Amino acid sequence: MKIFKRILLLLAVFILIAVIYNYPKLNMLSGYSAKNTASSVFLSERTLEFTDTTDNNFSPVNLATDKVDLEKQFATSSALGLLTRKAIYRKGLGSVLTLDEIDETAPYLVPKRLKPDNKTPFPYGNAPQKDTVFTNVNYKKLEEAIDYLFEENNQTRAGVVIYKNQIIAERYANGFSKDSRILGWSMTKSITSTLFGILEHQGKINVQNKAPIEAWQNDERKQITIHNLLQMNSGLEWDENYDEISDATKMLFLERDMTQQQIHKPFVGKPNETWNYSSGTTNLLSGILRNQFKTHQEYLDFWYVDLIDKIGMNSMVVEADLDGNYVGSSYGWATPRDWAKLGLLYLHNGNWYGEQLFAKDWVKYATTATPTSNGWYGAQIWLNAGKRYPDAPKNMYSFNGFQGQNVFILPDEELVIVRMGLTKNADLNQFLKEVLNSIN
Structure with a gap:
């Protein structure tokens, strides 16, 4: 016993x-x-x-x-x-x-939204597009590419192919439709970056300036620029690991103010010499954006009035932390068509329906490879300069997110391709290759 x-x-x-x-x-x-x-x-x-x-x-x-x-x-x-x-x-x-x-029960402010344009055809509005048949598109081959994307093992939820502003292929998994909001995860980072391009075009910020972080002004971190942060090349420590307790998981699941955690990290490298993927950096950038405005309400409105609703991404909601900061690293929800609109804005070099939202040079800036990133990363945008997708053009770039969220922009081919999934199982190089082969 x-x-x-x-x-x-x-x-x-x-x-x-x-x-x-x-x-x-x-x-x-x-x-x-x-x-x-x-x-x-x-x-x-x-x-x-x-x-x-x-x-x-x-x-x-x-x-x-x-x-x-x-x-x-x-x-x-x-x-x-x-x-x-x-x-x-x-x-x-x-x-x-x-x-x-x-x-x-705490009170909170909400962003003011612009009214959706339901009269203008897609992509500049939300009305049905004016269908066009392109003689140089092999639609049978294109459907075969979509068939591959939606094979059961690939767990794809949405696929949209846009050529010359026209949806030429579109499909959704069971339970999803063109009206389904899907979490873009880190594709939201590209929204955050774009807002800096818009502010710079408005003459309200210079991304080459030193990052306005008071806590860094008395030590060597004061040399970090906004540019370094946009390129995730600040040299600051950060652990982006979602399989363990890490900086990233503590920020997303334990912090009231997600803009602060990266601020308190020490150097483990040097600015412009140490690329390190960091969601904490993007949320720090969201905090920097907030400090550009006199009021919290102006910050909340800016994301929608000057970008999201301006280009008709009316389905989008960017979620905020408990302190009212947009979680610009991870929490943007929108329909696949609306995610595609952000890609189209870049394809058209910042011009939307005749209005220049950011300078043409911003696309070149945002898609210039970050030093030490092996040609993979620009300003919160993924690149193909390092030929991650060997059968896709080298100048292709993309907004990417956890579990296989992608918006690919192919400027020379006038293509924007959206794939949203539950896993990264799909061989996207093969898919991209088949789409490209369907257009002569």
């Missing part, structure tokens, strides 16, 4: 140690699941069942138990019954994880 009791005691101790060791991980797990559930259900208007069987159905997130309150518009997720996190929905700002009970 004594031996049995000792075994039980040892087992209890081991369990306690395991719980203590893994408790922070459970916090992240339940935080991810609660946030994703709330956004999926209340922002993208999916069901809880659909969300749990698709978006949250991967290890270890599928260990969490999710619940939603449709009337009060919040979601909770419990990790193995040991830790529960809550995410609330705020109309206009999307969903956010709470850190304190007071967060559930």
Whole structure:
């Protein structure tokens, strides 16, 4: 009996140690699941069942138990019954994880939105496009390319091919349509970067200036420029790891103000010599944007009035943290067609329906390879200069996000290609090659 009791005691101790060791991980797990559930259900208007069987159905997130309150518009997720996190929905700002009970009733500002243009045909408005048949497009080959993209193992949710402003191929997986908001994850970074191009075109900022961060002014970090931040080449420490507790996961699931975490990191390299992918840097840039305006309301409105709604991305919602900063690194939701509009804005060098939103030179700047990035990265935009996609043009560039979100811009071919998925299983080089082969 004594031996049995000792075994039980040892087992209890081991369990306690395991719980203590893994408790922070459970916090992240339940935080991810609660946030994703709330956004999926209340922002993208999916069901809880659909969300749990698709978006949250991967290890270890599928260990969490999710619940939603449709009337009060919040979601909770419990990790193995040991830790529960809550995410609330705020109309206009999307969903956010709470850190304190007071967060559930705290007042908040919302952005003012421009009215959608439902009369002008796509892409400059939301009315049906004026169909054009291109004699140089082999539509059968194009459909075969789309067929490949939507093979079951590829887990593609949306595919849109736009040629000379015209949708020439479009398909959606079951449960999705042209009106479905899909999370772009890090494609949101390209939205954040574009806003700097717009502010610079308006004469309100110079991205070559030193980053206006007070905490850096008394040490060597004062040499960091906004340009360095846009290129993720500041030399600052950052751990972008989503499989473990890292700087990125702590920022997204534990911070009230996501613009601050990168500020407190030390140098591990030198500006312009140490490329390091960092969502913390992008959210720091969101904070810098906020400080360009006299009021919080002006900051909230700017993203929509000067860019998002200006180009008819009316479905888009960029979610904000508890302090009202847009999470410019990760949390932009929009329909695939609206994501394509951002690509078209770049394809047309910042000109939208006759209005120049950013200077033509901004595209060249944003798509110039960051030193030490091996030709992969520009100013919050991914490049093909390093031939990541060997069968695509070297001057192709893209907005990319977690789990296989992509907007490819091929300037010489006048193409914008959108692929949104649940995984990165699809061989996008093959897909791009087949699309290009369908156009003579």
